[in-house]
Amino acid sequence: MRELVAETRLTTDDVVAPLFVREGIDAPQPISSLPGVVQHSLASLETEVADLIALGVRGVVLFGVPLSKDPVGSGAFDPNGIVQVALRRLRERFDDRIVLMADLCVDEYTSHGHCGIVDDKGRVDNDATLEVYVKAALAQARAGVHVVAPSGMMDGQVAAIRAELDGGGFNDIAIMGYSAKYASALYGPFRDAVDVQISGGGNRKGYQQDWRNTREAMTEVAADIEQGADIVMVKPALAYLDIIAAVRAATNLPVAAYHVSGEYAMLKAAAANGWIDHDTVAVEHLTAIKRAGADFILTYLARWFAESAD
Ligand code: PBG
Numbered sequence: 167m168r169e170l171v172a173e174t175r176l177t178t179d180d181v182v183a184p185l186f187v188r189e190g191i192d193a194p195q196p197i198s199s200l201p202g203v204v205q206h207s208l209a210s211l212e213t214e215v216a217d218l219i220a221l222g223v224r225g226v227v228l229f230g231v232p233l234s235k236d237p238v239g240s241g242a243f244d245p246n247g248i249v250q251v252a253l254r255r256l257r258e259r260f261d262d263r264i265v266l267m268a269d270l271c272v273d274e275y276t277s278h279g280h281c282g283i284v285d286d287k288g289r290v291d292n293d294a295t296l297e298v299y300v301k302a303a304l305a306q307a308r309a310g311v312h313v314v315a316p317s318g319m320m321d322g323q324v325a326a327i328r329a330e331l332d333g334g335g336f337n338d339i340a341i342m343g344y345s346a347k348y349a350s351a352l353y354g355p356f357r358d359a360v361d362v363q364i365s366g367g368g369n370r371k372g373y374q375q376d377w378r379n380t381r382e383a384m385t386e387v388a389a390d391i392e393q394g395a396d397i398v399m400v401k402p403a404l405a406y407l408d409i410i411a412a413v414r415a416a417t418n419l420p421v422a423a424y425h426v427s428g429e430y431a432m433l434k435a436a437a438a439n440g441w442i443d444h445d446t447v448a449v450e451h452l453t454a455i456k457r458a459g460a461d462f463i464l465t466y467l468a469r470w471f472a473e474s475a476d
Contacts, residue, residue, distance in 0.1 A: 208251065265312050281317070349376065427466065
């Protein structure tokens with residue numbers, strides 16, 4: 167009877183796997199704060215994507231870890247940057263068998279760790295950053311991405327990227343906006359995964375959302391929709407179920423939610439101590455994110471879920 171009346175069902179169709187690819191390595195490297203997640207080499211990334219396709223996962227989102235960083239984050243738009251190289255390889259081998267998404271930001275590639283170009287006072291220059299983002303969008307498009315996912319929270323980023331992609335003949339590439347992205351402390355393990363430290367003990371509060379605010383998030387989501395976003399995302403997920411529900415009610419576009427590194431790490435740590443039951447809590451958490459209104463969930467649990475789902 168409970169199965170007949172269950173209102174929310176989580177399936178492998180609902181999860182997208184975030185994957186890290188690191189330049190210059192031959193074997194995958196573990197990430198201590200993200201147990202079970204690795205920095206992939208190009209070869210191990212390809213194997214992982216093949217496995218995910220076999221398991222029925224519909225999408226991956228790529229993050230790059232470059233060999234060297236510079237103030238403008240050149241690796242984000244260099245045709246030979248690690249994510250562009252990975253995209254070309256994956257698109258060539260798998261074509262449209264899995265949706266290839268790429269995080270579009272520069273923080274993994276900048277020496278100062280900010281998501282944009284920093285001026286001489288150490289502040290992120292919004293409009294100078296847009297010029298770099300559009301170059302990254304074109305580079306990812308040329309490399310074979312299906313969906314670009316701008317995550318830097320710069321004002322006007324979706325409009326600028328849409329115009330550049332359309333101008334370059336890439337009008338079929340979708341934009342998934344990290345639209346309501348909060349300045350969360352739950353991204354800590356991710357920053358280990360991509361070797362990012364924000365210089366001078368800085369933070370992202372100048373461009374990411376204040377977690378005390380809902381209306382501000384709704385304004386950001388509306389701006390992304392107005393500018394041409396195809397999918398809007400809320401991030402993190404579990405502490406923001408109210409935001410997911412509000413965004414779901416406000417738009418008929420697909421809504422994504424990012425179950426972030428810190429959310430995953432807390433689950434793994436508590437389970438490793440025997441304090442909670444990993445599998446049950448994992449499914450409870452992911453189902454709650456879907457129940458709140460997410461159409462799909464970016465989660466480091468994607469592979470595990472696909473393997474354990476019926
Ligand atoms: C920025 C980006 C971040 C995450 C995804 N894209 C880090 C940040 O904003 O500091 C975090 C993802 C996670 O914690 O799992 N490129």
